[in-house]
Structures are given as structure tokens and as C-alpha cells.
Amino acid sequence: MFNRIRAAWRALFKTLTALQPVAESRPEPRRGVSLSAIWEAGRNSTDAYLPEQTFARAEPFPGVLPNGMAMDALPSTSDISAYVSQQAYHEGLGFLGYPYLAELSQRAEYRHVASIWAEHCTRKWIKLNGNEEKCKTIEAEMKRLAVRELFREVIEKECFFGRSHLFMDFGDFDKPAELGVPLVMDKRKINPNRPLKRLAVIEPMWAYPGPYDAQNPLAPDFYKPSSWYLSGRTVHASRLLTMVGRPMPNMLKPAYAFGGVALTQMCKPYVDNWLRTRQSVSDLTYSFSVMVLATDMETVLSGGTADHLFARTDLM
Structure with missing residues (x-):
């Protein structure tokens, strides 16, 4: 009798156990730090660039391209973007942009470097030899x-922006057909x-690269603009x-508007460290x-006015 009851309870227990859903063990999702956040943490106040931002073509200043001309009329950079997006390593560097570089030129640390560079490049200048009258x-x-x-x-502007131009004017500055x-x-x-008639310095934000060959590395104009768009x-x-x-590698030339890396951009990590250290020492x-204010308190303690004391503190 007891054996039958025990067997019935066992059968019922097995049935209830089988009906209960078994919780599926799933591994907890991995929580990691994005590459962008790592770059940001390691660069202090300098923003990190994603690969598609680093190799993206620089946008022209408004009014530089001819009327009716769109960006798709320029050589495509989609192949470069597709290629770099598959790479596993990336430094997060990129073109700072002409507005930001122009802003940095106000700081004495950057301006002094560019001024010294330009001054020494033209300090000795050139000496002409030959016919005395022609010289x-x-x-x-x-x-x-x-x-x-x-x-x-023009050398100083190149240090600020990475590119500059010197326009040779033969009286054709207002003749588009001749230019x-x-x-x-x-x-x-x-x-x-x-x-x-004159030479004129052209800053890079007013000049945008025109047509160039981006397909045949053997071509003479391979990544060399044959013309520029100016206003x-x-x-x-x-x-x-x-x-x-x-100058930059060919892959980065469109991103830098066919300029080079500015001396300002190269100096920025060192200047940032110097500014932080200088401010820390000052703080x-x-x-x-x-x-410390030394004064005679006898008049105040004897019941007199403190006008003389307050006058001294106002001068400090």
C-alpha cells in the first residue's frame, strides 16, 4: 500500500517538474568602451575623428565654387571612404578646418612659431649674379x-593653414575667360x-581645388589640381x-583641400601642454x-572713525 502511494507521489512530482520551464542561461552582454571614447580620453580637449570624418573631403567656403556647380562634379572619394572604414586601426586624427586654424593664429604661441619660420626663410633672401644692369x-x-x-x-600663412597661394596678376584679375x-x-x-602688375597672397579658404586625376597614378595631374576655384x-x-x-599622402589630400598639415596643428599638443602647465603654476x-595690511589700530580702538583704514583698503 505504502509502495503504491510512494510511486504515485514520485510520478506526480516528475510530471510537475517536467512542466516547469527551464530558465535558459544566456551570457551577459559585454560592456566595452567605444574607440571614440578611448580617443577622447587620451587627447584631453582635442576631439577625436572617426575614420569617415578623417578621410571625408573638405567642404569649400560658401561662394568659392562657381554658380550651379555641385560637389558631385568633383572626383569621387567614395572608394577611399569604403576602404578606410574596413581598417581595424585608427588614430582619430583629422583636419582641424580653416576657421579653427584661423582662431588659433591669434594665440601668441602659434603666431610666434610661424613668424620666426617665415622670417628665417626670407632673412638672407637671394643674391643676383650676372649682367649688372639686368641685375x-x-x-x-x-x-x-x-x-x-x-x-x-605667404610662408607665414602656410604655417597657419597648411596651404597658401601667390597670385600673379597681369591685369587679368577681373577677366574670367583669361584666368x-x-x-x-x-x-x-x-x-x-x-x-x-602685382603679386597677391591668397589664403586657402578662398581657393578650392578643381579637376584632378584620381584614377591613373601615372598621369601627370594625378592628385594635382589643374585649376582652382576662387570666389x-x-x-x-x-x-x-x-x-x-x-604635403599629405594622396589618400588625405582631398580631406585637407589639397593642402598640407599646418605647423599650427603639429604644434598644438605641445602648446596645450605648455598652457596647462603655465596655468597650473599660476594657480x-x-x-x-x-x-597683509599693516596699520595703526589705536584710533579705531579708542573709539575714533576708521576712515583712514578703509581708505587704505580701497587703494589696494
Whole structure:
């Protein structure tokens, strides 16, 4: 009898146990830190760039491209973007942009570096040898055009932005049809009746690269713009002396608007460390500064007025 009851209870217990759902053990999701957050933490106040941002083509300044021209008319950079997005390693570096670089040029630490660089590049200048009369004529013309001063300025702007231009004006600055054709050494183009009238420094935000070959590495214009867009005008590259002191690899040239890395951008980590250290020393010194006012309190303690004491504190 008891054996039957025991067997019935066992059968019932097994049935109830089988009907209960078994909780499925799932591994807890892994919680990690994104690469962007790691870059941000390691760069203090400098923003990190994602791969698609680092290699994205730089946007032109409003009004630089000709009217009716869209960005898709320029050579495509989609192949580069697709390639870099598959890479496992990335430093988070990128082009700071001309507005930010222009803002940094106000700081003495950056301006002093660029000024010294430009000054030493033009300090000794050049010495002409040959026919004395021709040398004097050339030197007088260079002085009239302020060649030395303009080269110093164009080098300084290149240090600020990574690219700058020197425009050679033969009186065609307001003739779009003439600006778009090459400037050749021809008497019909350059002669005593049509001399070089002036040189003008062009900052990079006003110039955007025009057509270039992005397919054939053997082409002479491979990643070399044949013309530039300046405030809606197409200017042939031969009319601009382009200054790029630290050129970028081909993959990064569109992202930097075919300029180089600015000396300002290269100096930024060191300047940031210096500014932080300088401020820390100043804060430390200030925290130990204690003002001591020595005065005679006899008048105040004897019931007189404290006008003299307050007058002294107002002067401090």
C-alpha cells in the first residue's frame, strides 16, 4: 500500500517538474568602451575623428565654387571612404578646418612659431649674379612688387593653414575667360606692354581645388589640381604659386583641400601642454599669496572713525 502511494507521489512530482520551464542561461552582454571614447580620453580637449570624418573631403567656403556647380562634379572619394572604414586601426586624427586654424593664429604661441619660420626663410633672401644692369633692373622690379615681403607673408600663412597661394596678376584679375587658361611664356601674354602688375597672397579658404586625376597614378595631374576655384572663378594652376610645406599622402589630400598639415596643428599638443602647465603654476602661486595690511589700530580702538583704514583698503 505504502509502495503504491510512494510511486504515485514520485510520478506526480516528475510530471510537475517536467512542466516547469527551464530558465535558459544566456551570457551577459559585454560592456566595452567605444574607440571614440578611448580617443577622447587620451587627447584631453582635442576631439577625436572617426575614420569617415578623417578621410571625408573638405567642404569649400560658401561662394568659392562657381554658380550651379555641385560637389558631385568633383572626383569621387567614395572608394577611399569604403576602404578606410574596413581598417581595424585608427588614430582619430583629422583636419582641424580653416576657421579653427584661423582662431588659433591669434594665440601668441602659434603666431610666434610661424613668424620666426617665415622670417628665417626670407632673412638672407637671394643674391643676383650676372649682367649688372639686368641685375639692377630685376632687383628694382622685385622691390616694386614687394616680392620679399609677400613671400614672407605667404610662408607665414602656410604655417597657419597648411596651404597658401601667390597670385600673379597681369591685369587679368577681373577677366574670367583669361584666368581659366594657362599662363605660358609667350610674348603675346608677357611683354613690356603687359607686365606683371602685382603679386597677391591668397589664403586657402578662398581657393578650392578643381579637376584632378584620381584614377591613373601615372598621369601627370594625378592628385594635382589643374585649376582652382576662387570666389566663383576658375583660375588655372599656372597663375598661382601654391605653397605647401608639409604635403599629405594622396589618400588625405582631398580631406585637407589639397593642402598640407599646418605647423599650427603639429604644434598644438605641445602648446596645450605648455598652457596647462603655465596655468597650473599660476594657480599654485596664487593659492599661496596672502595679503597683509599693516596699520595703526589705536584710533579705531579708542573709539575714533576708521576712515583712514578703509581708505587704505580701497587703494589696494
